[in-house]
Amino acid sequence: MIQNHLSLILGNRLGESSAVAEISKLRVGQVYAASVMYGYFLKRVDQRFQLEKTMKVLLNHQQDALEHDVKTSGTDGSYEAVESHPEAAPSGWAGGISPGGFGSGIKPSRLRSYVMGFDGETLQSYATIRSKEAVTLIEKHTEALFGRPEIMITPEGTTDTSKDEVVKISFAGLKRLVLEAVTFGSFLWDAEGYVDSRYRLVMN
Numbered sequence: 001m002i003q004n005h006l007s008l009i010l011g012n013r014l015g016e017s018s019a020v021a022e023i024s025k026l027r028v029g030q031v032y033a034a035s036v037m038y039g040y041f042l043k044r045v046d047q048r049f050q051l052e053k054t055m056k057v058l059l060n061h062q063q064d065a066l067e068h069d070v071k072t073s074g075t076d077g078s079y080e081a082v083e084s085h086p087e088a089a090p091s092g093w094a095g096g097i098s099p100g101g102f103g104s105g106i107k108p109s110r111l112r113s114y115v116m117g118f119d120g121e122t123l124q125s126y127a128t129i130r131s132k133e134a135v136t137l138i139e140k141h142t143e144a145l146f147g148r149p150e151i152m153i154t155p156e157g158t159t160d161t162s163k164d165e166v167v168k169i170s171f172a173g174l175k176r177l178v179l180e181a182v183t184f185g186s187f188l189w190d191a192e193g194y195v196d197s198r199y200r201l202v203m204n
């Protein structure tokens with residue numbers, strides 16, 4: 001699923017390690033923050049997935065469906081499935097980095113098939129950061145790396161980012177940045193759980 005996330009952001013440029021892109025700091029920061037949240041989401045759903053497998057909660061027909069999804073790719077309706085999945089969100093934040101098309105490079109996996117079986121409410125719940133402390137940490141960490149974005153509100157009520165700095169970054173560098181963010185999000189889930197066991201951060 002991490003490979004899918006990279007494909008959605010970089011598209012056909014995933015293998016172009018030496019190519020360089022010009023992108024605003026705001027966009028890079030958005031991609032980074034989105035990837036942190038994606039890593040957090042992945043660790044959270046994987047924990048539930050592993051627990052259900054261990055406790056044998058998954059019914060036989062669900063197991064068969066998962067295995068069937070893994071073996072089947074390119075089926076009708078794949079666009080709609082990808083569109084509703086959290087993996088799809090960063091493609092818009094990347095400012096058009098992905099030239100391979102929406103959902104390009106998506107590969108089936110057991111975990112992804114499991115997640116696609118969630119209803120909308122469950123998916124939204126698992127994609128939400130549980131504590132305000134974790135949200136603040138993501139914001140502060142992203143701001144420390146990329147600075148505070150210069151965004152102005154025009155008289156028409158739209159946002160003006162014309163003063164935002166444009167940086168050059170190789171696609172290999174952007175890939176490393178995304179992987180670092182996903183890893184950070186995964187560790188954030190663990191750290192939040194550890195602190196919550198002692199200081200009660202999570203209210204739900």
